[in-house]
Amino acid sequence: MEDVFTPAYKGIIFDLDGTLINSLEDLTDALNQVMKRYGCPLKTYEEGRRLIGRGLKNLVFRALGAPLNQDEALVEEALALMKAEYAKRYVYKTQPYEGIRDLLRYLHVHRIPFAVCTNKPDAAAKKIVETLFEDDTFVAVVGQNEGKPRKPDPTQTLEVAAKMGVAPGECIYMGDSMVDYETAKNAGMLPVLCTWGFEDQEKLLACGDAIWIKNPLRAADALKYGHKMYEIFNEKKESQLKQQD
Numbered sequence: 001m002e003d004v005f006t007p008a009y010k011g012i013i014f015d016l017d018g019t020l021i022n023s024l025e026d027l028t029d030a031l032n033q034v035m036k037r038y039g040c041p042l043k044t045y046e047e048g049r050r051l052i053g054r055g056l057k058n059l060v061f062r063a064l065g066a067p068l069n070q071d072e073a074l075v076e077e078a079l080a081l082m083k084a085e086y087a088k089r090y091v092y093k094t095q096p097y098e099g100i101r102d103l104l105r106y107l108h109v110h111r112i113p114f115a116v117c118t119n120k121p122d123a124a125a126k127k128i129v130e131t132l133f134e135d136d137t138f139v140a141v142v143g144q145n146e147g148k149p150r151k152p153d154p155t156q157t158l159e160v161a162a163k164m165g166v167a168p169g170e171c172i173y174m175g176d177s178m179v180d181y182e183t184a185k186n187a188g189m190l191p192v193l194c195t196w197g198f199e200d201q202e203k204l205l206a207c208g209d210a211i212w213i214k215n216p217l218r219a220a221d222a223l224k225y226g227h228k229m230y231e232i233f234n235e236k237k238e239s240q241l242k243q244q245d
Helices: 024-037 045-051 056-064 072-087 100-109 122-132 155-164 178-187 201-205 218-225 228-232 237-242
Strands: 011-014 114-121 141-144 171-175 190-194 211-213
Touching: 011 155, 024 045, 024 056, 024 072, 045 056, 056 072, 072 122, 100 218, 114 122, 114 155, 122 141, 141 155, 155 171, 155 178, 171 178, 171 218, 178 190, 178 201, 190 218, 211 218, 218 228
Parallel strands: 011 114, 011 171, 114 141, 171 190, 190 211
Antiparallel strands: none
């Protein structure tokens, strides 16, 4: 008799950058056009990785540094330039991480609803998902919108869960950063932290009540078993991160 899939969790909401897609080079390349405009040092990809998080405005603010970022009008001007430059290269170098398409296919086949909630601007998020994935399989793709608070505020994440028809306590929020961890906790969801993204692993390891995964398909185990997955597979979190799945 065929095994019936009965997960402990009924849906999954994804972060986008550093979770589903590796957008580091396109974001940093766009940022460097802003840096040139204001005579600032160009950023390496490693520097870009450390700057990304909490939306484009925060990225520009941190990259400009003092005293430039103390001028709000200049920050807004730089943000507009960043958005324009990034729009030229949404998917020039950006690709899904290895294994992500397999995970999405698995979720789709098993009729587990999934969606995206990200701090990336809404139009950019929708365009990227539409280009790189079969976007009609996502229940929703929601980015940063005017008048809506950014993650880790859970407002938009909870709205997405409602669209999915999944209660917060029955939903996973999967991301690669401390912002994503805080979002999951604030929304009352299970935090699943992927270690292939932009955040340093040491920071993720400090989140003792999260699930850590090194391979996208391990998200299926998190859906099935929640925290029991380590016990079921006779694993320890720390050793699981150090080995290849």
